[in-house]
Amino acid sequence: xxxxxxxxxxxxxxxxxxxxxxxxxxxxxxxxxxxxxxxxxxxxxxxxxxxxxxxxxxxxxxxxxxxxxxxxxxxxxxxxxxxxxxxxxxxxxxxxxxxxxxxxxxxxxxxxxxxxx
Amino acid sequence: xxxxxxxxxxxxxxxxxxxxxxxxxxxxxxxxxxxxxxxxxxxxxxxxxxxxxxxxxxxxxxxxxxxxxxxxxxxxxxxxxxxxxxxxxxxxxxxxxxxxxxxxxxxxxxxxx
Numbered sequence: 001x002x003x004x005x006x007x008x009x010x011x012x013x014x015x016x017x018x019x020x021x022x023x024x025x026x027x028x029x030x031x032x033x034x035x036x037x038x039x040x041x042x043x044x045x046x047x048x049x050x051x052x053x054x055x056x057x058x059x060x061x062x063x064x065x066x067x068x069x070x071x072x073x074x075x076x077x078x079x080x081x082x083x084x085x086x087x088x089x090x091x092x093x094x095x096x097x098x099x100x101x102x103x104x105x106x107x108x109x110x111x112x113x114x115x116x117x
Numbered sequence: 118x119x120x121x122x123x124x125x126x127x128x129x130x131x132x133x134x135x136x137x138x139x140x141x142x143x144x145x146x147x148x149x150x151x152x153x154x155x156x157x158x159x160x161x162x163x164x165x166x167x168x169x170x171x172x173x174x175x176x177x178x179x180x181x182x183x184x185x186x187x188x189x190x191x192x193x194x195x196x197x198x199x200x201x202x203x204x205x206x207x208x209x210x211x212x213x214x215x216x217x218x219x220x221x222x223x224x225x226x227x228x229x230x
Contacts, residue, residue, distance in 0.1 A: 006159070032215050034215075034218075041223075043205065043220045044160075044205070044220045046217070046218075049215055049217075051215075095218070108159045108160045108162075109159055110158065110159040111157075111158065111160075
């Protein structure tokens with residue numbers, strides 16, 4: 001099956017700095033990637049959907065200038081949290097979807113625990 | 118709109134069966150999923166059911182779907198300590214060719230020795 005690699009798994013950064021999270025699809029072409037965030041003891045909330053080569057579509061309430069998404073290739077999408085604040089501390093998870101109708105599979109990365117101090 | 122709800126907590130004795138329930142609101146859902154999340158980890162797909170099915174069994178896991186009531190359940194037989202985790206149900210809808218997943222709040226399953 002598909003393997004999704006998300007990096008880093010944990011990151012601690014200072015307020016005001018930027019952090020980049022990578023999501024790689026290792027063995028199939030991911031035409032669409034989804035980014036979720038999960039606050040402690042809460043469910044996953046979709047932040048944005050990105051299709052390869054086009055601008056990401058952000059969910060309501062998600063600041064596109066703060067959470068920059070780049071999906072430059074069929075195997076890599078990045079989420080950059082710019083000017084991070086403590087309230088951005090969360091668990092971020094990517095999900096990939098390929099060209100085929102993979103309704104029975106929804107591949108997730110391992111997640112990135114971001115802590116902003 | 119989409120709304121998926123679950124009970125937040127469930128405690129079960131080791132060896133008993135666990136039943137985790139989920140309700141959803143979007144009748145156009147195509148697939149319904151169950152995911153397992155262990156502490157600090159991503160999501161692991163456990164099983165799924167197509168919306169025109171009412172039951173699916175996979176080893177210790179049994180999924181029941183009542184489409185009329187929009188109710189989904191996951192039964193784990195012979196619950197083990199390794200089953201301790203948070204379980205999320207998710208409904209899938211198509212949105213301009215993309216499969217959109219809406220997750221429930223998650224149920225934390227605790228195993229009592």
